[in-house]
Amino acid sequence: MESVIIPDSVSKIESCSFKDNTELKSVLIPSSVTEIGAGAFYGCTSLESIIIPCSVEIIGPHAFYGCTNLRYMVMPTIDSKMRPLTIGERAFMGCVSLESVLIPNSESVVIGPYAFSGCEKLKSFAAYNYDNPTSSNMGIGWLCKWAFCLCESLECVILPDSILHIESCAFGICKSLKSIHLPKNLFTIGEMSFYSCENLATIELPDTVYAVYKNAFLKCPSLKTIRCSNPNALADAKLRKAIKII
Numbered sequence: 718m719e720s721v722i723i724p725d726s727v728s729k730i731e732s733c734s735f736k737d738n739t740e741l742k743s744v745l746i747p748s749s750v751t752e753i754g755a756g757a758f759y760g761c762t763s764l765e766s767i768i769i770p771c772s773v774e775i776i777g778p779h780a781f782y783g784c785t786n787l788r789y790m791v792m793p794t795i796d797s798k799m800r801p802l803t804i805g806e807r808a809f810m811g812c813v814s815l816e817s818v819l820i821p822n823s824e825s826v827v828i829g830p831y832a833f834s835g836c837e838k839l840k841s842f843a844a845y846n847y848d849n850p851t852s853s854n855m856g857i858g859w860l861c862k863w864a865f866c867l868c869e870s871l872e873c874v875i876l877p878d879s880i881l882h883i884e885s886c887a888f889g890i891c892k893s894l895k896s897i898h899l900p901k902n903l904f905t906i907g908e909m910s911f912y913s914c915e916n917l918a919t920i921e922l923p924d925t926v927y928a929v930y931k932n933a934f935l936k937c938p939s940l941k942t943i944r945c946s947n948p949n950a951l952a953d954a955k956l957r958k959a960i961k962i963i
Contacts, residue, residue: 719741719743720741720742720744720745721744721745723745723746723747723750726749727747727749727750728749728752729750729752729753730750730753730754730757731754732754732755732756733755733757733759734754734757734758735757735761736759736760737759738758738761739761739762739763741758742765743765743766744767746770748770748771748772749772750770750772751772751773751775752773752774753769753773753775753776754780755805756778756779756780756782757780757781758781758784759780759781759783760782760784761784761787762784762785763786764781764784764786765787765788766788766789766790767787767791768791768792769790770792771792774800774802774803775802775805776802776803776804776808777805777808778805778829779805779806781808781812782807782808782809782812783810783811783812784809784812785811785812785814786814787809787812789815789816789817790809790817793821801826801827802820802825802827802844803829804826804828804832805829806861807830807831808829808833809832809836810831810832810833810834810836812835812839813836813837814838816838816839816840816841817839817840818841818843821845824879825858825880826858826876826877826879826880828859829861830861830863830884831863832861834863834865834867834868835867835868836865836867836868837867837870838870839865839870840870840871840873841872841873841874842865842871842874842875843873843875844875844877845877845878845898857879858876858877858881858900859880860876860882860884861884861887862884862885862886862907863885863886863887863889865887865888866886866887866890867889867891868891869891869893870893871893871894872895872896873895873896874888874894874896874898875898876897876898876899876900878901878902879900879902880903881900881902881904882907883905883906883907884907885908885909886907886909886910887910887911888911888914889910890912892915893916894911894917895917895918900923901923901924901925903923904925904926904928905928906926906928906933908930908931908932908933909931909932909935910934911933911934911937912935912936913935915937915938917934917939917940918940919940919941920934922944922945922946922947924946924947926945926947928953932954934954934960935955940960941959942962943956943961943963944963945962
């Protein structure tokens with residue numbers, strides 16, 4: 718079975734529904750669906766792209782794990798309603814062909830541990846309010862540990878302002894990362910969050926940041942300046958002496 722059309726009567730794609738279906742190339746998911754269960758498309762190695770309706774609020778753990786031919790994941794905007802979204806642990810881990818992720822109209826986003834880890838061709842990730850990317854969102858979001866670790870092609874990241882915490886090693890070994898829009902409501906940046914981001918040259922911390930933890934910018938040789946209105950937030954960061962705080 719190469720193509721599947723899920724009927725409008727379905728509100729949840731159950732766990733492991735299409736697991737290890739190596740012939741599946743395309744899936745049409747209706748706007749009635751609010752949850753994609755754990756491992757739903759695990760190991761669907763022929764799946765090339767996925768359009769997830771903005772009605773979906775939960776993408777379960779391992780949902781697309783090992784979909785090695787998946788190139789794009791898009792949640793199109795069909796209205797102005799803001800919705801929460803949780804991307805579960807290892808949901809897209811090992812999607813080695815994934816190039817871009819676009820999630821507009823995000824009220825709050827929780828990106829689980831290892832969610833995109835090992836997506837070595839991922840170049841861009843954007844999650845924001847489509848109409849106003851810098852608007853203040855009311856939801857509580859979180860970027861968990863190792864979320865984008867080993868995304869070595871990742872160049873540009875836009876995170877929604879609802880994200881309050883970036884956990885340890887979230888962007889570890891993202892060697893191509895050049896720019897990142899940090900959430901303006903961000904509180905903390907965890908240990909080794911940007912470890913070995915070799916091309917990151919400057920970073921601007923929002924006024925809300927009160928703690929940047931140990932070695933957050935370890936092995937970032939291109940990093941020369943950090944814009945920060947509260948230098949005390951960097952007290953425990955153990956920065957290289959050559960880095961200027963302005």
